[in-house]
Amino acid sequence: MRPAIASWATGDDRVRPGPIRMTLAQFSYNEPNPDGTWKQCENCSFWRQSDEQCLRMPPDAVVPPDGICRRHDFGPPFPGGDGEKGLGAPQLLEPIMVGFAQPEGGSGCCNCIHGEAGGVKCLIASDNEDPDACAVVAPRGRCAAWGTRSGA
Numbered sequence: 001m002r003p004a005i006a007s008w009a010t011g012d013d014r015v016r017p018g019p020i021r022m023t024l025a026q027f028s029y030n031e032p033n034p035d036g037t038w039k040q041c042e043n044c045s046f047w048r049q050s051d052e053q054c055l056r057m058p059p060d061a062v063v064p065p066d067g068i069c070r071r072h073d074f075g076p077p078f079p080g081g082d083g084e085k086g087l088g089a090p091q092l093l094e095p096i097m098v099g100f101a102q103p104e105g106g107s108g109c110c111n112c113i114h115g116e117a118g119g120v121k122c123l124i125a126s127d128n129e130d131p132d133a134c135a136v137v138a139p140r141g142r143c144a145a146w147g148t149r150s151g152a
């Protein structure tokens with residue numbers, strides 16, 4: 001029986017044989033922000049700075065600048081102002097649906113439970129071209145499967 005992902009991620013036998021691993025693309029991996037910052041709401045194009053709202057989430061969702069979700073899209077936050085670009089985007093996402101979190105100190109492959117220490121290899125994703133190889137990632141890259149590594 002295939003073990004659950006959570007069980008792959010514990011102990012020293014986390015690396016599964018290549019063909020079963022999903023690719024980085026399937027995990028929706030994003031390269032690091034070009035300016036080297038952590039991926040956070042404050043550098044996401046869906047964030048509205050004036051009232052700290054996410055334009056893809058319901059208006060009652062609290063979205064602090066150091067939050068993050070799987071839909072992060074690097075870009076300048078929207079400065080704000082009613083009527084310029086309002087809430088109520090076509091796809092309103094509940095925070096739990098997109099893995100919204102507020103990881104202390106930022107989140108990326110370098111402090112992900114599925115990443116090799118130092119954040120240069122992902123132990124649950126295979127290379128897009130070579131299914132037998134662990135994917136090479138960047139310390140501040142991030143994908144939808146990011147999970148906190150205690151003590152990181």
Ligand code: SF4
Nearest residue numbers: 041044047054069072
């Ligand atoms: S919750 Fe996600 S989509 Fe919204 S501003 Fe933050 S990172 Fe961007």
Ligand code: SF4
Nearest residue numbers: 109112114115122143
């Ligand atoms: S190390 Fe973590 S965040 Fe990075 S690609 Fe792998 S699962 Fe995603």
